[in-house]
Amino acid sequence: MMSQTEKTAALYRMVMPTHTCPFGLKALHLLKSKGYTVEDHWLKTREETDAFKAEHGVATTPQTFIGGQRVGGYDDLRRFFGQRVADPKAKTYTPVVAVFAVTALLALAVTWAATGSLVTMRTLGWFISFSMVVLAILKLQNIEKFSSMFLNYDLLARAWVPYAYIYPFAEAGAGLLMVSGALPWLSIPVALFIGSVGTVSVFKAVYLDKRELKCACVGGDTNVPLGFVSLVENLMMVLMAVEMLFMSV
CATH class of the missing domain: 1.20.140 (Butyryl-CoA Dehydrogenase, subunit A; domain 3)
Incomplete structure (x- = not known):
């Protein structure tokens, strides 16, 4: 069983006066539903967001880190937990x-x-x-x-x-x-x-x-x-x- 330390995640997501990233909210919900204590870091301006992306070499936010290792965005987080990620080009009924x-x-x-x-x-x-x-x-x-x-x-x-x-x-x-x-x-x-x-x-x-x-x-x-x-x-x-x-x- 994982210890409480192992069940801690750091989430970086955009929360601005005129925009709250929906995928950030989904990532936060998913982490909490899996029993993680989330260090929820808000990127409150475009400048903060761009600086974060440049620092970590990523193109998008949110970004999740677990155990000091970057997991990635919301789709990457779903894959990390073994959940299906929909293919936008896949045929569907x-x-x-x-x-x-x-x-x-x-x-x-x-x-x-x-x-x-x-x-x-x-x-x-x-x-x-x-x-x-x-x-x-x-x-x-x-x-x-x-x-x-x-x-x-x-x-x-x-x-x-x-x-x-x-x-x-x-x-x-x-x-x-x-x-x-x-x-x-x-x-x-x-x-x-x-x-x-x-x-x-x-x-x-x-x-x-x-x-x-x-x-x-x-x-x-x-x-x-x-x-x-x-x-x-x-x-x-x-x-x-x-x-x-x-x-x-």
């Missing part, structure tokens, strides 16, 4: 899982509020509609980045560029109309159209051309790979449109 998990719970919550039951015939429809709206919001956060990524694989957008800008608005509008049940004569064809074009585009890019691309389904700032998840997003819109079409007949 986390954004999609987060969206679908929350919209599924939202659909259950709305079903309960509206009917007093947890699941009804409308629950699946609400889930798909909510997912469409939330995915559209993510695309609209930065429509330029979304459109650039979308143009890599969508067949209609590559033939007519404005479609890449229209798509998220059409997805949001169709989703909102489907939630409310209003104007089915508009929401059904829109969802059926964009869902069908998307399905064909993703299938061609991934399964026929076998291209490795990023999916624009959750916006243009993620590393979600284009593939099955993208196909599911488009097929859900088609399913919703077909379901509403049969219900309206």
Whole structure:
């Protein structure tokens, strides 16, 4: 077992009137959670920070020292404790899982509020509609980045560029109309159209051309790979449109 002396760490982090380094706070929390007594040294000015970096030959702060040896920054500290450090360039499905998990719970919550039951015939429809709206919001956060990524694989957008800008608005509008049940004569064809074009585009890019691309389904700032998840997003819109079409007949 480590002695109390061995469980002492020195942390140097920026704490200024207009800026407190978030990674410094994370490093401080991590050290304390591991049972370390922390000598918390504040770098209160840019001059102090630059002088510290020059003295120790480092490019960033915070910096942690344990047993007189420099461990490094926050990511280095996580590695020191055997914790995973996320690769910002790694492919991930986390954004999609987060969206679908929350919209599924939202659909259950709305079903309960509206009917007093947890699941009804409308629950699946609400889930798909909510997912469409939330995915559209993510695309609209930065429509330029979304459109650039979308143009890599969508067949209609590559033939007519404005479609890449229209798509998220059409997805949001169709989703909102489907939630409310209003104007089915508009929401059904829109969802059926964009869902069908998307399905064909993703299938061609991934399964026929076998291209490795990023999916624009959750916006243009993620590393979600284009593939099955993208196909599911488009097929859900088609399913919703077909379901509403049969219900309206």
